[in-house]
Amino acid sequence: MRSLLVLLLSYSFFLSCDDGDVLNVQLEFDQNLSRCNGTTGSYILYDTREDPFESLTLLFPNNAQAQSIFNPENSGATEMMSINGNTVRFNYRTYSGDPNDYLCKDIPDENVSVIQNYEPQSGTVIFTSTFEDDDKDGVPNALEFDGDTDGDGIEDYKDNDDDGDNVPTLNERPDPNDDGDLSDAQDTDADGTPDYLDTDDDGDGTLTRLEDANNNGNLFDDIATGASVARFLDDTVNNSYAVTVTKPNAYTRTFKIFVILEDIDLSVFATDNFILGTYEYSINF
Ligand SMILES: [Ca+2]
Ligand SMILES: [Ca+2]
Ligand SMILES: [Ca+2]
Numbered sequence: 143m144r145s146l147l148v149l150l151l152s153y154s155f156f157l158s159c160d161d162g163d164v165l166n167v168q169l170e171f172d173q174n175l176s177r178c179n180g181t182t183g184s185y186i187l188y189d190t191r192e193d194p195f196e197s198l199t200l201l202f203p204n205n206a207q208a209q210s211i212f213n214p215e216n217s218g219a220t221e222m223m224s225i226n227g228n229t230v231r232f233n234y235r236t237y238s239g240d241p242n243d244y245l246c247k248d249i250p251d252e253n254v255s256v257i258q259n260y261e262p263q264s265g266t267v268i269f270t271s272t273f274e275d276d277d278k279d280g281v282p283n284a285l286e287f288d289g290d291t292d293g294d295g296i297e298d299y300k301d302n303d304d305d306g307d308n309v310p311t312l313n314e315r316p317d318p319n320d321d322g323d324l325s326d327a328q329d330t331d332a333d334g335t336p337d338y339l340d341t342d343d344d345g346d347g348t349l350t351r352l353e354d355a356n357n358n359g360n361l362f363d364d365i366a367t368g369a370s371v372a373r374f375l376d377d378t379v380n381n382s383y384a385v386t387v388t389k390p391n392a393y394t395r396t397f398k399i400f401v402i403l404e405d406i407d408l409s410v411f412a413t414d415n416f417i418l419g420t421y422e423y424s425i426n427f
């Protein structure tokens with residue numbers, strides 16, 4: 143059914159108007175949705191195109207269900223709503239100018255006006271919300287150790303300091319040439335354990351995190367007199383310091399909200415399954 147729909151949407155719809163003209167309507171949206179934020183107690187997810195100027199908009203209340211849609215507890219969660227022409231509305235519109243100057247504006251551009259408006263009075267909206275966490279530490283999620291290397295309670299795929307030595311994984315050069323192959327990961331002491339998983343990077347017997355002379359959580363500004371590299375990479379100095387600082391972790395959760403409409407009748411076309419598209423956004427933790 144979906145492939146049939148895509149096929150249908152790939153072609154132009156030729157519509158006979160009352161005056162006998164033939165109107166050529168193309169519903170070729172890219173399915174990458176944007177969002178107007180709920181200043182008026184509602185959200186709008188929308189898609190626009192410029193040739194011709196058209197929009198698809200889905201309006202729904204900013205309430206607990208909307209929070210479940212945009213910030214679900216579990217990836218893959220679904221929510222459903224009924225289009226009612228009031229609090230939940232779907233509109234297909236054509237414009238005299240760029241709809242991006244019209245949508246989401248408290249005071250829309252006066253030079254842009256709606257030419258045609260099509261709106262079903264019933265139908266079902268199905269939201270499927272997925273998310274993926276990534277610490278963006280230079281190690282692709284698929285290549286992160288499937289577990290918690292440093293035992294700090296944060297799994298490696300969202301731990302930006304995998305070995306817990308206070309040197310961020312990204313700064314331990316897990317992939318120096320950034321080609322996605324970690325076989326060239328930096329291994330300062332050549333002990334077979336790459337620096338980003340090695341708690342004693344220079345192999346001098348003093349843990350990296352304890353070579354932080356000024357106890358500020360930055361291992362790179364601790365350089366012994368006359369040396370040219372930081373203590374934690376310098377196996378000629380192994381002084382151990384009373385270190386109390388632990389750097390906070392940070393990761394990014396990227397959401398994808400996939401929206402399908404079922405059983406809608408816009409008068410210019412009716413369908414039992416319409417892919418509105420996907421709204422993607424990220425939150426930093
Ligand atoms: Ca990591
Ligand atoms: Ca580290
Ligand atoms: Ca290390």
Ligand SMILES: [Ca+2]
Nearest residue numbers: 373374376379
């Ligand atoms: Ca050292």
